[in-house]
Amino acid sequence: MSGVLSVTGLRARYGGVEVVHGIDFDVHEGEIVALVGPNGAGKTTVLRGISRTVRTQGTVTLLGVGTHGKDAASVARLGVGHVPQGRGTFADLTVLQNLRLGLLARGRAHRRHGDADLTRMIDMFPVLGEFLSRPAGALSGGQQQMLAIARALLARPRVLLIDEPSLGLAPVTTSMLFRTLRELRSDWGVSVLLAEQNARLSLSIADRAVVLAGGLIVHTGPSAEVAESGELRRAYLGSAAEQAVTR
């Protein structure tokens, strides 16, 4: 598999505090990579650094093209879709207007297929089709999350960055959403970098996982292996708690 997204020596700071301390990882073609770790591990900052919504040091390349010096809009047009944490929708616009906004970032090659992709997207998320003229802010949390993902997909990104999609959602909605995420790569030919605090959930759909703790990568490997590793438990619970669990 070839590397679609490559991150090398990524560092980020807020004010004088460095929160990501030089991390390296790749996302390959058609792969789902889970970025897991506890609160404050730096997952959101890594995603924001890749989409250039925060300034970072280090190198990020998408299909061999560096994003250094580019702004968030250029990176989006280059093929990075970002579904931010929380309700990543334009609440005052209708569902249809939100979806059409997704078409703005797509390259010229995909522009004429916009309406066809819109129809395809509504087939994928039928609930959005029912509420096309409703303001996005009036949708439920799960529906808004679907809308945010749908909007990002309509840009036809090569890599989709999804930040904490399960945040504030009911378990049933979360399961449904994750089932949809699993189908994305085959349906839309997109690689996914999924930052999620719920490690069990994200590892269940990911091919590989990168475990972050305190702004550093503490473990990386196939999801099944990471799920069994002590590093994951240590990242979430700390070493003392991990020893207690093992005992």
Add this chain to the structure above:
Amino acid sequence: MRKWLLWGVVAVAGIALPYILDDYQTFQIARVTTTALPIASLVLLTGWSGQVSAGQGALFGLGAYTCAIAIVSGGLPWPVAVLLAMVVGLAAGLLLGLPALRLSGMSLGLITLSLAVLFPLLLSRFKDLTGGPFGIQTPPVRTPAGIQLSSAQFLYLVTFVALAAVFALLALLCRGRTGRALDALRLQPAMARTTGVDTRRLSVLVVGMSGAVAALGGALNALVLQSVVPDAYAFTFSLALLTGAVIGGIRSWAGALVGAVFVVYVPQLVSDTVGDTLAGHWTQVGYALVLLLTLYFAPQGLAGLGSRITTKIGERRAHQNFAP
């Protein structure tokens, strides 16, 4: 479809008006059409892109003075002078938009506020160019040979065609991809960037375009009034334009016309009622009162209120038709 029909009726009525009204009334409605242009520039800037300008009156004045100087000192024909005024307005808008990008929040509002306050003072200061407090008199626009219209009728039709062209262009611009990008810019600029909208370029471009439209209005207004004086472009005029935009409907092109009627006729109405001495004071009171009432009872402006009433009547009729 109904909307296009309505605009068609407005266009026909607009063209027919100078044949029905006398020259003075025609002169007055030419003031309305030229004032609708800077208000339309505010609709684009504030209503669509979410940026606030407190200096649109100064950009209108810049267009007026550029046109007057180009005709009187430069000897240029009036159509060229008007085009030159638009180019100067565009450049001024771009210059205002660029520093605003470096700052955040209300920076454009504050920069344009400074411009609005400084502009009349600068006009008085550089009197060799601007004529100082007495301003510049421009020659009347003559009707081209072969056209059977008075000067007032001809000039009104010129302003009307300009207004219609600007409305059509701006309405087209705010549809489709650019319209969606403007929506994103206005509502959530940070998220707009992640959807591929170059918010910096779009912001500067919109400020530039709004400058050009305001300057066009100013240039045509100078031709209608045949004079430009610094007092006409005081800070209060910028506020009047902003008030007119809110009263008409900050996202409505029709609202720009309604707002212009308000800005042109309220001072005259007040002057007729309380006399010239107190008119300035009571005009401000009138603006404030109507603005408050609009914000309370028709936050989408009078144009928005009109379309809401039409929709309600339509719904009621439909209900009556289908009632058992």
